[in-house]
Amino acid sequence: MIAESRATYNGVGTRVLSVSGCGTPVILLHGYADSADTWRAVLARLAAAGRRALAVDLPGFGRAGRRRSGPMLPQFDSFADALLDDTGPAVLVGNSLGAATAVRAADRRPDVVRALVALDDPINARHWLARAARYREVPTGFWRTAARLPIPAVTLRWATERGVRRVLYGPGAPADPDVLARWNRTVASQAAVANLGRYALQYARETAAGHCGVRVSCPTVVVHGARDRIIPVDASRVLHQQIPGSELVVLPGSGHCPQLDDPDAVARLIVALKGDT
Template sequence: MDVRRRNNVVITGRPDGPVVMPAHGFGCDQNMWRLMVPALAERYRVVLFDYVGSGRSDLASWNPERYASLDGYARDVLEICEELDLRDVIFVGHSVSAMIGVRAVARAPHLFSELVMVAPSPRYLDDPGTGYRGGFTEADIEELLDALDSNYLGWSAAMAPVIMGNPGRPELGEELTESFCATDPTIARVFARTTFLSDTRDELPGLRVPTLILECERDPIAPREVGAHVHAAIPGSTLVTLEATGHCPHLSAPEATAGAILSFLRERGR
């Protein structure tokens, strides 16, 4: 299996530096990290990739059974690490990739040294029985998935600007729309259901790698209550609230996002 080609692996930065592995969220690809890569590449070996089904990955390698669970995406991460013989990996996951990172660390803790979560959510659905607020009701999620099933391109055009959350900078919403629209609708539907119906809350307390949680001041997808929940659930984690709005601070506030990550890693001697 040629994992480099399958996942469109691109390596940049210092060849002898610690490994940083940024992982994109739903409807995106590795290009979404481009504004942060220069800051990371000065000190780190940056390993970029696309999940199978996203970006320039090998679409022929995609199958609905594997990627109907976050475990399928976590396997992508672990197979890349094994193929490239990566160790002490600093995994940086955006949105659903933060929880994919949790799954990957749980399955192969010896491969990872730190976990950085950018706008994470372990469960998007509210859970009235426990008082957990994920930001979406069951009706919200059903409506979202129905709209995605019936008119993916229309859904993308409507949702991307909302997710980006920066109406004063429409070019950001347009970029996310283009990224969504470039994804095969069949693959996007499976990834969306995997993302929005997942629940990783029970796995957070068992996380045993130093973890940084980055949340935005206002995020339409992962409200501040979610950041507080993740921080409380992960032993010894660090929570930083960025002066940013929306769900994609690596695009809307790349300097602040990269600065927070670099500060966290410097404090750890990394």
């Protein structure tokens, strides 16, 4: 059974989904604009395997408190550090922005990060979309105009559900109705779309250097969905090369969120990690 509670890390109130079990606890970090709910299927499988695990809403997402104005990266880093301080030694698992946050935490906190799983980490990406996001300035007025576009709710809902099916999942994988409903709540208005776009570009600019100089010494598995339509597999290949001794696993049918379309494989990789007990 997945329990739900509240906690505060680095001054940010957040929601915690957890399952009880044994061994080193597993901390699960979600991606941009997502929430702890993305890990429900993995949490259920970890519980069945007898592993203690928890997933949290990162600052500004899900039911967590808002981020402060200014740079985003230090806020995610400080939140992760406070979470690790509270949990103690842990296996750190992340998807997308959560993967980048986990890698950075493993670099800073070798004292508590016992093992690392990074799924579809975006910040080593160097394809056209990443370059455009990082190096092309978007006038502030653009976002104000975008927020006021008169897009009908039915059109926004259709576009959101199509995007979730095509981007987060691998081709042919059925989208969970609860996941679709959650994203429809997240992107409930054109103003919400504009806000997410604005901060996605800010995060891209803040992480333009990629994982340059990263030093991770714990057992690490770098995972990527072969059918990821946002971030190419090459981004994870670079990360694999940056972390000596890491393992690279490419899931052939997965999209950007393997925890959604192949939770069995993700849970197996976590349970099989050496150094996590």
